[in-house]
Amino acid sequence: MAGTEISECGIVVSQNVMIPMRDGVRLATDIYRPADANGSAASGEFPVILGRTSYDKSNPVIWIEAVARAFVPRGYVVLLQDLRGRGDSEGTGDYFHTANQKEGLDGYDTIEWAARQDWCNGKVGMVGASHGGIVQNMASLYRPPHLAALWVDVAPTNAFRWEVRQGGAMALHMYGALYLHGYDSQEISGDPEAIKRIERGAERLSEEVWKQPFIEGETPIAAVPNLEKVLMHYYRDGSYTDFWNQESLNHAQHYDRMADIPAVYSSGWYDPFAAETSEQFAHMVAKNTMPQRLILGPWNHVSMRGKGASFVGDVEFGAAAEWGDIVLNRERFRWFDRWLKDVDTGVEDDDPVRIFVMGGGSGSFDRAGRIRHGGQWRAEQEWPLERAVETPYYLTPEGGLSVGVPGGPHRPTSWIHDPENPVPSVSGNVTGFYEWIVLPDDLDGAYVPQRARMRSLIPDGPVHQKERESTVVASGRDPSTPALLAERADVNVFQTEPLESDVEVTGSIMVNLWISSDAVDTDFTAKLLDTYPTSSEYPEGFHLPLEDSIRRARFRDGFDGEKLMEPGKIYELQIELPPVSNLFKKGHRIRLDISSSNFPRFDVNPNTGEPIGRHTRNQKSTNSVYTDVARPSHVVLPVVETKN
Numbered sequence: 001m002a003g004t005e006i007s008e009c010g011i012v013v014s015q016n017v018m019i020p021m022r023d024g025v026r027l028a029t030d031i032y033r034p035a036d037a038n039g040s041a042a043s044g045e046f047p048v049i050l051g052r053t054s055y056d057k058s059n060p061v062i063w064i065e066a067v068a069r070a071f072v073p074r075g076y077v078v079l080l081q082d083l084r085g086r087g088d089s090e091g092t093g094d095y096f097h098t099a100n101q102k103e104g105l106d107g108y109d110t111i112e113w114a115a116r117q118d119w120c121n122g123k124v125g126m127v128g129a130s131h132g133g134i135v136q137n138m139a140s141l142y143r144p145p146h147l148a149a150l151w152v153d154v155a156p157t158n159a160f161r162w163e164v165r166q167g168g169a170m171a172l173h174m175y176g177a178l179y180l181h182g183y184d185s186q187e188i189s190g191d192p193e194a195i196k197r198i199e200r201g202a203e204r205l206s207e208e209v210w211k212q213p214f215i216e217g218e219t220p221i222a223a224v225p226n227l228e229k230v231l232m233h234y235y236r237d238g239s240y241t242d243f244w245n246q247e248s249l250n251h252a253q254h255y256d257r258m259a260d261i262p263a264v265y266s267s268g269w270y271d272p273f274a275a276e277t278s279e280q281f282a283h284m285v286a287k288n289t290m291p292q293r294l295i296l297g298p299w300n301h302v303s304m305r306g307k308g309a310s311f312v313g314d315v316e317f318g319a320a321a322e323w324g325d326i327v328l329n330r331e332r333f334r335w336f337d338r339w340l341k342d343v344d345t346g347v348e349d350d351d352p353v354r355i356f357v358m359g360g361g362s363g364s365f366d367r368a369g370r371i372r373h374g375g376q377w378r379a380e381q382e383w384p385l386e387r388a389v390e391t392p393y394y395l396t397p398e399g400g401l402s403v404g405v406p407g408g409p410h411r412p413t414s415w416i417h418d419p420e421n422p423v424p425s426v427s428g429n430v431t432g433f434y435e436w437i438v439l440p441d442d443l444d445g446a447y448v449p450q451r452a453r454m455r456s457l458i459p460d461g462p463v464h465q466k467e468r469e470s471t472v473v474a475s476g477r478d479p480s481t482p483a484l485l486a487e488r489a490d491v492n493v494f495q496t497e498p499l500e501s502d503v504e505v506t507g508s509i510m511v512n513l514w515i516s517s518d519a520v521d522t523d524f525t526a527k528l529l530d531t532y533p534t535s536s537e538y539p540e541g542f543h544l545p546l547e548d549s550i551r552r553a554r555f556r557d558g559f560d561g562e563k564l565m566e567p568g569k570i571y572e573l574q575i576e577l578p579p580v581s582n583l584f585k586k587g588h589r590i591r592l593d594i595s596s597s598n599f600p601r602f603d604v605n606p607n608t609g610e611p612i613g614r615h616t617r618n619q620k621s622t623n624s625v626y627t628d629v630a631r632p633s634h635v636v637l638p639v640v641e642t643k644n
Contacts, residue, residue, distance in 0.1 A: 010034065011072050012041040016088050019081070021102075021109045028088035029110070030057055032068040032078040033119060045121040046077045047148075047340035048114045051128045052107060052135045054083045054095070054181065061306065066325045067127060074333060075341070077119055081110060083135070085186060092186040097178065097230045098134055098159060100248050107139025115146035122146055123340040127332065129153035129305060130431065137251050137280075140258040149339035150263040151332055154301055157252040157276045160244040160559070164234045167575060168552030168559065169523060169602040171272070172209055173430040173458070174234055175221075179205070180434075182224040183450065194223035199445075205435040206457055206472050209600040213613050235603070236613035238552065240559040255280065260288045262339045264331075268299025269358065269546070270312055270461045272429045275508065275578040278383050281353075285382075291348060293335075294383055296581070297321060297356045298375055300460040301431045304328060313427060313461030315544060316370040320377055321356060351379035357504065359530065359583030365537050373530075373544065375583075384579075388507045388638035393590065395494045395625065395633045401592055402496070408628025415490045415596070417522055419604045419618040422597035423491055424471045427463040427545060429578065430601065432456070458601055465529065465543040472600050484540060485593070492625070495531060495591035503584045507638030509547060509577035511592070514631035516571065519621035520564040520609035521554045523596045526575040528635070530582055531589040543591070547577040550602050554609070564609045570626060583642070592635050596623050 012035045018026035034042040049071045057063055057080035068078045082088055084106055085095030094102065111124045124146050126136045133155025139147060156163035164174045179202040188194035201208055201220025208220065214235050221228040233243045244250060263284060267277035274296060281294040298317040303309055308324020310317055334345040354377060361374020393401045397410040434454035439445050457472055467482035486493050511526040527548035532541050554562040556573045565571060584590050597604050607621040627633050 011069065012039070018090075019110055019113050021084070021106055023102075025084060025089075025091045025094075027081050027084060027090070027106060027110065028057070029079050029081040032072045032080070034072055034075060034077070041119070044119070046075055046119055047121050047336070048077045048079060048124040049336065050079045050081070050110065050114065050124055050126045051132060052081045052083055052110070052126075053128065054086045054131050056087055056184070057082050066305065066329070070325070070329045074337075076336075077114075079110070079114055093226060095181075095185070096226055097181055098131060098156075098163070098248060099230055099233070099243070099246060101246070103135050103248055104138035104142045107135055108142040108144045111139060111144040111147050121340075123148040125149040125151070125336045125340050127151050127153075130155065130301065134248075137258065138248060140261070141247065141251055141254055143257070143259045147259055147261060149261055149336055151266070151335060152263060152277075152280075153266045153304070154268070154271050154273050155277065156273045157250070157280055159249040160240055162272055162276055162578070165238065165244075166602065167550040168238050168555035169550045169605070170235050171430075172600045172603055173272075173433040175209065175231065176205060176433045176457070177431060178221050178227050178231055180450070182221055182227050185224045185227065187224050187226065191223075197223040199436065202434075202436040203438050209457075209472065212603060213615055232613070236611075238555065238559075238612040239561060252276070252280070255283045256287060258284065260290055262290045262292070262335070264293040264295065264335055266295040266297075266304065268297050268301070268304060269356075269580050270298070270300040270429050272301065272431055274429075278579055282383055285352065292352065293350065294353045296354070296579075297323065298358050299323075300429070303461075311368075311370050313459050313463040314370050315373045315462045316361070316366050317356070317358060317373060317375045318361065321375060351381060353380035353383050354378070355380060355506070355581050357506065357581045357583055359585060363532055363535070363542075363585075369537070371532070371542050371544070384507045384638070385640060388640050390636050391639040392634040392636050393496070393592075395592070395594075395627045395635075397627045399492070399494055400496070401494045401590060401635070405629060405632050406627055408630060410628045412516070412624035412626045413492050413594075414622055414624040415492060417490060417596035417605075417607065417621045417623050419597070419606050419620070422599035422604045423485065423488060423525070423595050424467055425458045425598050425601035426465050426467065426471060426485060427459045427461060428548065428598070428601040430458050430460045432460060433458045433600070462545050464538065465545055484543070486543065490595055490597070492594045493591060494594065495589040498533065498587050498589060499584055501586050502642045503590065504582070504640040504642045505584065505590075505637045506579075506581040506640045508579040509638070510636045511575040511577065512636065513573050513575065513594070513633045514570055514626040515553070515573050515624060516568060516626070517553065517565060517621050517623045518567045519607040519619065519623075520567065521552070521605060522607050522621045522623055523550055523552050523602075523605040524573060524575060524623070524625075525550045525593075525595045525598045525602075526577060526635070527593040527598075528577060528580070529591040529593065530584055531591045533587050546580045546582055548598065548601075549575050549577045550598060551575045552605060570631065590637070594625055596621070
């Protein structure tokens with residue numbers, strides 16, 4: 001076995017072992033093995049944990065401490081591998097963010113290579129989050145004979161639906177992600193000017209997001225042409241094209257091919273991929289015979305792992321919410337010990353679903369100024385919950401939200417959508433949307449970890465819905481005078497009266513709107529909130545966001561083609577929101593905000609009807625939503641009976 005061998009306390013590491021793939025490309029893999037008393041690799045056969053990554057296999061926080069140094073002392077061999085075209089692996093030019101054709105076969109070949117080694121007991125499990133979850137699903141599609149178990153964390157399964165395009169708009173956090181992948185790409189590793197171009201763009205990301213339409217060859221990402229090619233597809237392919245139909249971008253259409261093996265699917269209510277995680281679980285339960293598990297907590301894309309925390313954003317959920325690597329690994333040990341070592345750990349007796357029902361807290365503020373929203377874990381037998389009752393709440397012309405159908409006729413609620421002054425994204429379910437801090441000239445950037453330079457353009461979690469100095473706002477706006485989003489003329493608030501009893505909402509949410517516009521195309525956004533009563537800390541009440549989404553009107557009838565609108569004509573349009581579980585306490589209000597922009601969470605519709613991503617101008621539009629008996633706009637909430 002080639003590679004550099006290093007002996008640590010209890011662990012022997014073989015660095016950059018080059019594992020051959022079927023096409024001859026070799027992938028750099030660090031192999032961590034248990035050591036004997038002499039510091040040599042221990043004899044015997046061990047189960048294998050495999051992590052495949054586009055984010056540097058030698059990262060101590062993400063991979064070495066969390067996986068290698070956790071699993072090896074328990075009698076596992078751990079393989080950490082750079083993906084094709086990344087890190088120290090071969091295959092330069094074969095990396096296209098998540099649009100990689102060979103990830104499934106590379107996973108298969110790596111698993112079967114490991115199974116052939118004399119230190120393997122023939123069973124391989126996989127771990128990893130985000131892209132590390134995608135590659136697990138991709139490997140499962142090819143059913144490697146020795147793949148025995150998975151833990152798939154925060155993984156998208158359909159890039160078109162939730163990762164990149166949402167409701168027909170582009171989720172711009174993927175533009176930010178391409179800077180991360182471009183900066184350390186193999187293609188520019190020996191080109192200081194190209195590296196600097198990416199770096200300078202990342203340092204000005206709050207400015208770069210305004211430079212739309214993105215023009216091929218003119219973005220900072222152009223320093224890495226293969227990644228800019230991907231960007232242009234992300235930005236321009238609003239319809240479901242052949243690009244989106246690639247196996248690597250939509251393996252949800254191939255669930256039936258996936259291996260029938262034990263798998264855990266985990267995500268958070270503030271992660272972008274809670275919908276896909278829960279849907280994959282439901283599909284795999286229906287298809288597979290082996291145990292499947294679902295875990296949904298009060299987390300964003302990263303807070304389940306690492307140090308862990310009981311809070312996200314401005315919201316404290318209580319001690320039970322805090323996982324981090326300590327709790328995560330405890331659960332992973334139980335899972336993999338059972339399926340890779342045949343140890344009875346009790347996991348087969350666990351309930352198939354664990355969800356964290358947010359809410360129920362005191363509403364007071366902790367020393368850090370976070371609101372105590374609270375919550376609790378609850379075991380369930382299925383997802384979605386069969387006992388959840390789909391309950392329509394109707395928008396009223398007075399800004400109400402009611403279980404009763406409004407009378408009519410009424411004048412519609414109308415507003416002006418100005419692409420030059422969009423509604424700013426105060427927070428959102430993003431993977432991370434980072435602008436890099438500019439380093440002093442006398443500081444060598446090589447000594448500063450990349451992620452230590454990152455500042456969130458959009459806080460990835462729930463924060464009070466008020467503009468702040470860090471908010472990306474239109475040029476000419478005064479960021480030092482922040483305002484509640486609810487006070488903007490282009491944000492339309494519909495909310496219940498203070499609730500007379502607790503209301504639990506658990507499941508996916510659908511917003512049904514009747515709309516019109518004086519433009520041929522525009523956007524409609526929806527955001528569900530839990531509005532707290534007024535307090536001394538928040539005299540206007542605390543506006544706690546739960547979920548949001550968008551729908552581009554030209555895609556109101558689906559994504560297989562575009563249909564521009566006839567100005568003034570009324571259409572029905574749906575906005576799908578991800579699932580959530582929240583207890584709205586007595587005295588709170590259930591609130592739905594309707595608007596036409598949420599920037600830079602989503603790209604802004606110029607309202608012109610020109611080809612997507614190729615517009616030449618912006619124009620204002622007057623948009624309307626109808627709330628009368630003939631056109632009863634409403635949101636459907638999955639309500640679970642509570643004991644009040």
